[in-house]
Structures are given as C-alpha cells and as structure tokens.
Amino acid sequence: MQQLSVELGSRSYPIYVGSNLLPTLADTLSAALNQQIFIVTNDVVAPLYLEQVQLALTNHEVMVFCMPDGESAKSLATWQDALDALLGSGFARDCTVVALGGGVVGDLAGFVAASFHRGVDFVQLPTTLLSQVDSSVGGKTAVNHPRGKNLIGAFHQPRAVLIDTQCLHTLPARELSAGLAEVIKYGVMANAEFFSWLEINITRLTDLDDAALTEAILRSCACKAQVVSEDEREQGQRALLNLGHTFGHAIEKSQGFGTWLHGEAVAAGIAIACDVSQQQGWMTDDEYSRVVALLKAAHLPVSAPESMAWAEWQQLMLRDKKVKAGQVRFILPQGLGQAVVTADVSESALRQAVSRQRG
C-alpha cells in the first residue's frame, strides 16, 4: 500500500493506493470513520463490492443508500432521496458518509455529506479509474441540473480516500480507457517525465498490471493534489486541470450526457487543445503527434463527432464555467508538461481543430 497526503492545512487528508485494500479498510481508515456510517453506492457496484465493505465494517452501525447507475442519477432528486434516507436513519452530524463507486456516486455522496447538518465527515472508496485519479482529489462535490453538469454543489474535502486497484479488474475496458484520458492529461499539462513514463507503460495499464496502475494513480493524484493545494477554490491555477474539458463538455452536451463517456470526450478535447497549440506554434508537430498516439494507444477517441457544426461549438463553449465577461478561456498546452489559461486563441485555429478528423 502506498500513501499520499493532500496538503490543505486543517483539511489535509491521506490517499491510500494499492491492491486488495477493501478488506482491511476499517483499520486503514480508523481515524476517518465514525461509529455511524452511511454508504452511498449504486446498483452496479453494490453486487461487486458492497458485501466486502460491509464485512470490513461489522463493528460499525452501517446504513446503505443504493442509487441507480449512470450520470442521470446525479440529480437533485437522488440527492434529496439520499438526504431523506439519511435523516430517516436517525444518524446525526457525527456520522461518516462513505462513497463506494465512481465519480457519479462520489460527487453525489460528497454533496450529501457537504449539505447534511452543514457538512459531515466524508470518505471516498472510488471504484473507477476516472474517479480514482480525478474526483477523489480536490473536494469538488456536485449534482447536475437540467441546464448543465455540476451546476449545483459545494467544496467539501474528504477525511480520507482509499483506492483499491482490484476494483479496476471488474471495470469495463471502455471505462478504464476513459480514466486513462485524465491520467494522460496530467502528463500533458504538468509533467513531461510522467508523459514519457506513460508512453512506455501504456500497455501494462490497459492490461491491468496492479503495480503499474498503483504508480499511475499515485502520480496522477500527486499532480492534482499539488495543484489543488495551491488553489483549493479554483481561483487560478486549478483551472489548468480543465485541459481538454471545454471541448470535452461541449461534446458531451452535444451528444447527450452518457453517449460519450466523460473521459472519452476529454480525450478528444485534449487532442483538440493540442491541435490549437500546435497551430499557434506552442507545440511542435512531434509533440502533438505523441499526444495523439498515446491517446490512441489507450483506445481513446482523438476527434470530435463530425456532426457538430461550428455554430453549435460556439454556443456550447460560451456556457463553460470558465467564461468571464462573455469570453471563453481555454487551457492550452505549451510544449509537453506545461499549460496556460488563455482567451487569446484565433477563431480559425479553433474551427479547424474542432472539425479535424484524426481517423
């Protein structure tokens, strides 16, 4: 088992990463778990891991809320159902909310924890690669609104995160790849050496080698943790973590949430961002090609859907959360291992990048 600390002053917390950690989670997380535990999970994850987790928590008073799988369940209605169940259980503010599942479960459970009695203890047991390397670090919690994703939520840091790579062995290959999109993102935006490591080890990752997965997850979390430590409330540098997301969110919205997986849309978004950088002279042709090749090696899409017209792109990007005073701000790589937030992007470069088909 390896360990990492997310440094946030009094809200600092540990992330534990390794293989087969769920059976001993009560010991590992003893400092973070209260007597009363409210587990939030979904109907796909529960049959796989809930019994294991409940067996590990026999000395605790446990209540389970099982939600439907999928992004559409990340709604105000489900959040309210979970709060009703939590209030019905008689649990008070000294309980711990535990998320067992992927990003949807983590985001929703986190907002339950953030808003129950103005914030109770929260622990994450992320079961998808995407949630392990992304939403488990940083304290973002949210639900969706008919007008867009994650529009309602709060910052609420967990007390601890426990990542068991064994969970990835039951994850559909398509979702594993989607998680790798965020892993690759860290290499592109912040760490050229990690990017090179990924080029060498990408097959070990897609083949579910636990040691390689542990390494990739730790390095991804460390990268995100550093950015988050410096900018907890997303005032500045944290925006860099959105590399590929302005384009990615537009794709998700255009195709309807869930048609493309978030990570798939981000992968295409990363390729588009690199394309813009390359056109603006901020990336070499070789660097651009290496990014596209690595995304493809992870079985990820590298182009947006052909059906998306420029007018649709413009309209969707204007709804991005980074829009300030009506201006879209993009995260663009500068070489490999570095990125900037900028509104200084030529429209023709953008148009070309979103419409290019990389086959």
Place this chain on the structure above:
Amino acid sequence: MQQLSVELGSRSYPIYVGSNLLPTLADTLSAALNQQIFIVTNDVVAPLYLEQVQLALTNHEVMVFCMPDGESAKSLATWQDALDALLGSGFARDCTVVALGGGVVGDLAGFVAASFHRGVDFVQLPTTLLSQVDSSVGGKTAVNHPRGKNLIGAFHQPRAVLIDTQCLHTLPARELSAGLAEVIKYGVMANAEFFSWLEINITRLTDLDDAALTEAILRSCACKAQVVSEDEREQGQRALLNLGHTFGHAIEKSQGFGTWLHGEAVAAGIAIACDVSQQQGWMTDDEYSRVVALLKAAHLPVSAPESMAWAEWQQLMLRDKKVKAGQVRFILPQGLGQAVVTADVSESALRQAVSRQRG
C-alpha cells in the same frame, strides 16, 4: 456608520452598522459586489426596501427572486426555485447573491450562494433585528427539512454585511422583541458588562433609538464574531451560542414552526437554562431574577407552554444537533457573562425548569 471585522483569515469580512445605509450601499459594498447581482427577498420586505436597493444598484445587472414570507418558505423547493431562476438568468459563477430580508431569506439565499457553481459571492442586507445580530455573522446557511429545522445547508461566509437600523422602524414590535432575545443571550453567555448596559438601555431599544440600536447590534455582532473566529465550524466553543436553543427548538417543534417566533422560544429557553443553572448552584437567585426581568422588559415570554409534557420534552431534546452518542448536551450559564456545554444536568432540575410558569 460603524464597522466591525469578522476575522476568518482569507474569509474575513466587514459588517457595517448604522442608520440609513441602504441608499449608499453600492459605494459601501463596492469591494463585495460583482456586476451581476441576484437579489433574494420576500413579499413583505420587497414593497418596503427593494426599490431603494435597486435604485442604489442602477450600475449593476440585477435580477430579483421574491419568495413568500415565513419559515415554511425556507424549503428545498424554494431553494430549487431560486437556483432555477438563477440558472435561467444566465448568471455565471462571477455573480453576487444578495439577501435582502430576515433570517429566512438570509439562510436560503446563503445556501443558494453556497451551492451555485460550488459557491459564489454572497452579501447580506439583514432587515430584522434577529438576522442582524445572529445569522448575519458566522456563515451558517440552511433550509429546513420535514424532519427538522436547518438540517440541510452549508457553511458559506458572506463577503460583507450591511445593517441599516432604519429597517427596524417597519419591523413589527413582536419581531423586534424576538431579536432582543438573542441580544440578551450574548450578555448572559459572554459579557456581564453588556448585560448591565442592556438593563439600563432596554427601553431605548424597544423605542427604536437608532444610536442605542447601533450600539446593541455592534456589540452583539462583535460577541458572535469573536466566538465564530475561534471556532468557525462549530466544533467546540461555538456551541455556547446555542444558549437557550435546545429548549427553544423543542418549543418551536412542539407548537409547530411559526406559532412561536424563534426569538420568543429562545427567550423562554434562556429563562429555563438559567433556572437549571440556579437549581444546580451555578447562578444566584438574584442573577436568575435579573435575566427573567430583562427578558420581560423586552416583552418576551419566560416560560414554556404549559401543554408540553415531560415525555415530549425528552423526545424533542434528543433530536437536538448537539446530541452526541445519545446524550443531550446543554448550554448553561455560570453566573452572568459565562456559560458551559455540559451533559451533567439532573433530570429533576430539568423537569422543574421546563414546567415552571414564571407568570
């Protein structure tokens, strides 16, 4: 105009207190107001002060959400309506949510600000004495749930608070008195000298003398600000601010929210807490009598409803948020100007205190 700072590190904020401050609020609050302003108010306050506030904000883009008056509007449904309106307005995360009204408006608007895009800027213009001396300090936001008050919410500090004592001139006398219950609470729990000042000046306050009101509000806010600075998330000392509230909440629940005003229930609760302290030898007969006399001088109730049976008290108090491991913890004065959190209370003293009628 007088000014006070609530010291919370990077979340510190100013409170401005004085007479006739609304017409110049844009200048006073220039550092706290963004271009897009979402005003939350209610149908009683709006006819009185909304036009004045809108005139002061002619250089801003303003949208208004008007909710029904009363505690029953502090619901998840109203909160969701406000978020729908905010999202429908096209406002983004760089807007400011402004609460114009009493505690219900402030709590609901605060939770809207806390949960929109994971937290946007928030400014309070409290118009009732209760909200001026209580909810405007400390960052508590919440809505009610059928199972109890304030069960869903967040900590979200405002950027600034502006208190115009002129607003108190249109406040029903009964609500002014309810606010004075919290003012008196500060004297009892933390400041014997302020308590004596209140004994001398209580008639000036009930007669709406602006200078006396400004002084009482400033000193109350300063008292709360000090406690909150030392314990932002209510882990310890902040619980002292709940003097009278365990009993008060039980009365409110028993009678149905709104039958007793919150401050009225707290007044009776303060008298009951002092009664328990007096029986346990922590307050002299004279101190106890002075508290009861001051509450009466403020036209406040000093006894619980006769109809409440002991079994009901026990059941309701067990639902208090300060319950830990099944044990009710009480805030009890020790003399005047000091209080403690304790579970060490004799049942017979409790029984006697809640049933005593002080005429």
